[in-house]
Amino acid sequence: MPKYGSIEGHNCSVVENWVATYSDPIQVANGETIELDGRVDVWDGHTWLWAKNLEGKEGWIPDCIVSNEAPFKATESYSAMELTCRKGQSLKALRVLHGWAWCSDENGKNGWVPERNLHMINRS
Incomplete structure (x- = not known):
């Protein structure tokens, strides 16, 4: 490998x-405010956060694209x-x-x- x-x-x-896994996955735009509900998953050694975008769509996003302080924002555009x-x-x-x-x-x-x-x- x-x-x-x-x-x-x-x-x-x-x-x-x-x-x-999902037919209509979450997408976030750079700078978009996102809600985090506290769910965290570690997959292959990487941390993922359960998030909700402005449209109300929810899904897993990588922790490295989320700002460090509330209100939480996407630091880059991302589609799951x-x-x-x-x-x-x-x-x-x-x-x-x-x-x-x-x-x-x-x-x-x-x-x-x-x-x-x-x-x-x-x-x-």
Whole structure:
């Protein structure tokens, strides 16, 4: 398995199927006020916070994009959209954040895939 973060910007092969968890996930804009209810989850060593955006949509967001003081605000735009993918599929990992990779598939569809489900394709 590649070192954490080393797949960013590279083509990857999916080593384990992934099915998106939410069909209409939370999104926040940079500077948007968000509500936190105190729920916290640690996933693969990274802290996630349960948040509600201005539209009332709720979901998990990485703690690193939340301001440190109330009223809490998103410090960058973020979408929790996941990408359903199958073993053997090729994806481009565009960004790595909190154990997830923002990927693009061959049809131009984008979303998050767990980094542990990907393996960087060696370039010759």
